[in-house]
Amino acid sequence: MTDLVELAKRRGFFFQSSEAYGGVSGFYTYGPQGASLKAHVEETWRQRFALAEGHMQIDAPTVMPEPVFEASGHLDGFDDMLVECAECGESHRADHLIEGATDIEEAESLPTDEVAALLDAHDIVCPSCGAALAGQPVEEFNLMFETNIGPGTSQTGYLRPETAQGIFVEFPRLKEYARGQLPFGVTQIGKSYRNEISPRNALVRTREFTQAELELFVDPDGDAPDVSAVADVDVTLYPAANQPDGDYVETTVGDAVAEGIVDPWVAYYLGVATEWYETIGVDFDRFRYRQHQPGERAHYASDCWDAEADVSAPGEAPEWIEIAGYAYRGDYDLSKHAEHGTETFTVFKQYDEPKTVERASVDPDMSYLGPEFGGAAADVADALAALAERDRTAFEGEEVAVDVDGETYTVPTEKTGFEFAEETEAGRHVTPHVVEPSIGIDRTVYTVLAHAYDEDEVDEGERTVLRLDPAVAPTGVAVFPLMDKDGMGERAREIAADLRADGYDVTYDDSGNIGRRYRRQDEVGTPFCVTVDYESVTEVPETVTLRERDSTEQVRVPTADLGAVLADLRAGETTFDDL
């Protein structure tokens, strides 16, 4: 990790932000190479998860009002209770202090004023200096960044801790764009924020990070994934039951579903994701899908598999990091927002054939119930309605009796408006379930770099090389004159301009000897270098040398064919050996 971070800093992939002011923990800036690499990773993700799957893409705000997170559970479920010592200023976990001093377990679930009262009642003292903590306020430390929306403190807002909420809250409108048809998917690539207590390991745990998320909304009773589309994809699985022993399951997506190892929806996206990971150059010998242990899952997930990558340097101990989560979230999110929000978070699903159902209903005569039962009238009416659904035979006699709060009320059947009729149902209201591939872009970028990083020898000289896939490499091709004289520089500049006009990201470099320039490009992962030499400017038709990064071998290519040759190489339609 150290060598890679040093290279990243030196060559402009990423570095810590605001270093001129001492730096701030958990924030990174992508430099020229890194910003390009990251953009390519995001674009390939968009191609595979949005375009190729026929899903839509949105771009929601990073700031959302407090009630959104009350609904999502992030406000309650994401708190640490802190108490600050008036004497020495140290902060401590109040719930932990109470658990240590009393028989209470799970003090975290108690309200803060109760926790404060317990601190008083048990004379709990500061572990650092021994001063009494009685009377100190207990503050909640929430891992969300808080802000004010508008002037003053009228409305509290939070920076989203995951992009998903931006999709869920807009579901009522998004379902209109999907014309109410399940399943449909919505993707979003954007920043999320968590005020981590302890940011670590460069891009791996930061306080501001980019997520690429897909929320696929499905009918739990009617929709199934097309597993056949990815059935042959090889995957390395690490099921929860195997984790004590460390045994992987090498299988295919199709077999994993057939054997019931992975939920079919999750498995489908493991297949899609695997294809994507391949295009961006993830090394599958250092990659696995690990199932969450039952106790490890988030509050919303019913099953979850993480993509994990080993980002250790060659020869070092394995260092597995989580780079994505593939979760079946059930209807948790939409149900919560339906509960808290003002709109409908369901989809109307029409039956193939309308169903005829027999339904008992009541329409009580309130002008009778009111005078007769006074304040209990409304409850009696509700009880009648419930009874009609439960037991229609109760309405067969002259009178109907219902219990309300332990008292029995008798109503003449004719005053209940009881009716038994056939109704036609065209369909049902479904709260969709959510399948969520959630990708940490920064961690994925880090993985791509770690897996591309290599050191080898060229002509007895040591070389550092990033073997980045051309699909994500920041620079597509570099163009050099062998020397900047005898017309070679002018010609090389023309060729560079032509390639740029063709849409290539081109680096032009005439500084230092040719070997040095090749090494510079090796370190930023440029897959191909074009060199204009004496032969180029003297012979007809003009040719240039094309040098491949990984093998360092080169071939002569007619300048006229250069654009087409590079396009084929980038698309994988030819390999360098074919040339």
Add this chain to the structure above:
RNA sequence: GCACCGGUGGUCUAGUGGUAGGACAUGAGCUUCCCAAGCUCAUAGCCCGGGUUCAAUUCCCGGCCGGUGCACCA
């Protein structure tokens, strides 16, 4: 947040109570010019604040940042 260790050019580092040296990299030039060659020259540094001192990059305190372990990790 706790504990330990650390912070010197762009990068990696040596060293010091009297403001610093190297390597690599970078720029200009020369050179017998296709894989980090050689030569000349140049650019560029002691994390921040306070204290002690005639004098602090060095010693002390605090902060910030980093590494490792613990805790945390929707």
